[in-house]
Amino acid sequence: MWWKNKRPFMVIIAAALLMQLIHFAAFTPGAYAGTPQKSTPLYCGPGCSHYDVVVIGSEIEGVELAKAAHDQGLSVLILDPRSKPGGELIQGQMLVLDEPHDKAKRSLVQGEIKHLYDGYKSGVIRRIKDFRQYYQRLIRGIPLKSGVAIDSIRTIPGGNEKSLEALSYRANDGSKYTVQAEYWVENTDYGALSSKLGEERIPGMESIYRGSKPDYMAATYMLNFNNVDWAHMHEAVLHAYPLSKVQKIFGQNTYVDRKFATGFSNQTYKFRPKDSQLLLRGINATNQKNGQVIVNSLLIFNVNPADPKSVQTAISKAREEAPRILKFLQQYVPGFENAELGEFPEYLYIRDFNRYETKYVLDYKDVKSNRMFWDNVTIGGYTIDLQATQVMPLGVSLGKPNRYGIPLRSFELKSYDNVLVAGKNVGASIKAYGSARIIPTTALAGQTIGIILGREWKNGHKMLDQLTQADFVRIHNYLAKDFNIVLNR
Template sequence: MLTRTTWMRLCVLTLVMALVIQLSGGISTAEAAAKSKSLNDFDVVVIGSELQGVLLAKAAKENGLNVIILDPRSKAGGELIQGQMLVLDPVNDNKGRSLIQGEIKSLFNGYNAGTIRKLSSFESYYKRLIKDIPIKNSIVIESVEIDTKDADKSVKSLTYRAKDGSKYTITSEYWVENTDFNVLTSKLGGTRISGMEVISKVNKPDYMAATYVLKFKNISWGKLHQKVLEDYPLANVRKKYGANTYVDWNFATGFSNLTFDYKPQNSQLMLRGLNATYQKDGEVIINALLIYDVDPSDPKSVANAVKKGKEEAPHVLKYLRKHIPGFEKAELNGFPEYLYIRDYNRYETKYVLDYPDLMSNTMFWDNVTIGGYPVDLQATRKVKKGVGYGKPDKYGIPLRSFQLKSYNNVVVAGKNVGATIKAYGSARIMATTALAGQTIGIIMGRELQNNKRLSELTKADFQRIHKYLEKDYKIVLNR
């Protein structure tokens, strides 16, 4: 037991040491407290590691904000890396001019040039984006504290459980929903935007099918290309193989006359027309095996769908060997760990983009991205072959379509965009929502320097914002 004298000497020694540390430039008690606080206070918290939110996080960090990514999934990368959805869709206006801008353009440039085709090159690209951004995987949101004192609510803090079971409460200026199953926004009491039930005419929520991406090797792409060329002109090709059939030295689409005759082993699956990319060295990746009724918020549903996709793959292989030129000696080339989720619950935003906005080429005062992809709604159990509603020329999507309704500090990223189901058929495309992610991240950082929040921005502000986006980032959004 310490004597009173020894205890007093220890107290004096502790005070002296603290004073010495402070005078010598070390960490003071106040500084230590501030540092401890900063570990739990952020400018931007991104929930989920899908590419679009990662681009937002990167842009925000580059513009001076304190950013963290909290990922409910066990591994980072989402559909792009874990789902290996490496088949990229271009976005063009009706004159064939690319509408892809910003950071995502470097990915598409590499993809089109053939230098970014295989998983390893996509992983390198993704790792570059997340460099220096802290990511915590396998988190579980325990609770969300909501401030209701203003007309628009705000998320004040969030408590999550880490992988090791520890609990943390954090605060942030902005919160970004970046998962494919709305792990944050589903807890905030918003109104769900009607989904495919509007098209399928069923009396319950309905969703476009997910995809299990198929990977093959030992493909003779040259033979596939040559055999299709022999059937030209293109009208004859499409009569033989199906609408939208096309093959060049890098990409192939269509063949629906053949694929729709495939009989899957499981009624939850369907093989639609091929959307294939040649990855070089005889390797091909195909986005075509649809899986109905996947609930991305339920790990068991996802695991079951992945299992069924793996079990179906050898049967698809056998069928393609028999029916698709160049696939005679094909072999399976591994399996993704996850799925490509096209569609799940989305919640109302401050402006819900509508189909007439697309088809009338609407440009908004607060544009944060430009779209132009065809209105493409994929299959459900009832809408067996999907449905299209035309090709818009060029349209804008406003910041308001990425701001959760009734909240002043919640942003939705990627396929969570606020759009009616027909508008969503075009607006959901990755290149379009990726540009929005980067743009919103830039605006967050630069406008906070002026003490302006997203919810406070006016038409006059956006005239200024569009100017610096064009001047400093070559992102053109107002014409």
């Protein structure tokens, strides 16, 4: 019979059809409603790896999500486009930590990130080596690849939502890889992943003054100083009291205690940088002990974090200006008379860049009205602080809200059922973003989402965007009971 000679050919065809059926079942939207797929090379293909969660970028907020998901038993991979991990916290040395409070001045810092803040306030975590130790503890056991470049993405069309199926990338040695995941997390400071997914950009600082071009809050280059006499700075301000006299001498919001210092804007705004891209604002400083101080003060306008040349140009200009700033502070700010420059950070603190629409975009009214959501994943309460741009060199403050919630939907990319955003990628209008952008608020969201991925998606077989109000009653209960995270009041 003719078919006897064709049997090997038919077997090959049948096997190929079976592989296609397996691939289709694994990645159609309907497949997610069933038991989530475990890592397996069967449908991933040669040279491909499969994870429950792939995080793009190594900023602290998304790392909190990665750790929580990993602790819940999920397979997690971090792919970092930067040459070294740590982002603004470690490479940018953004070690001056802002803290949200409610109007009764109660701290709103909760969850894993509270260990960092408690150590910071007590003085145990102040220097870069302390922050590195904390960060290394978070990523322990999680594979992380730095220096990757995204080559291409593959999506699956659905009804109202698409799914991101796979991503191909180049490692820093030029090798090419493909990875598939059930969930993806945007965790860079420039939208390395989300900028490729076709969502609308949320208007930025240009909407404050009705500008026609995208505009962003300034970046900062952190400055380290040695041999600062902190006690002298503290005493100089104390001796200037009452407060009206302090403000007259040193400027609005000048305050110094034994740990932290702000203000001195009457002095710093006298400084004239050589380059118009730079501005020295009032200092925001942390006493790192033994004469070491780190200052968040040198603003850099028009930095594009997606462009390595723009970043390196900004860093070069800041380093060139640093000796002039040192000389100026020695002359005008008490305690800096004998100061010296310390080590330079390798990267910048990026406050603001392109963010893309999420399933719910947090608005200014939500923040000001202290709104709570049924799907809260974090609680905010920081001042609505919109930092300077070149058009608005003094920035703007829109007041201090009480506690408010941010929903899970503000961390879910609008048109996708399996793409999440972390940290400064939060879906918020620019005014709401002025408060929601700080580390403890979005880091808590990261941890909460990581927990929910493990307990609800992996164990409950529901996609996050399928969770209901009734589900969140249960979720909020176990978050409070098992993790001491309170999100419903």
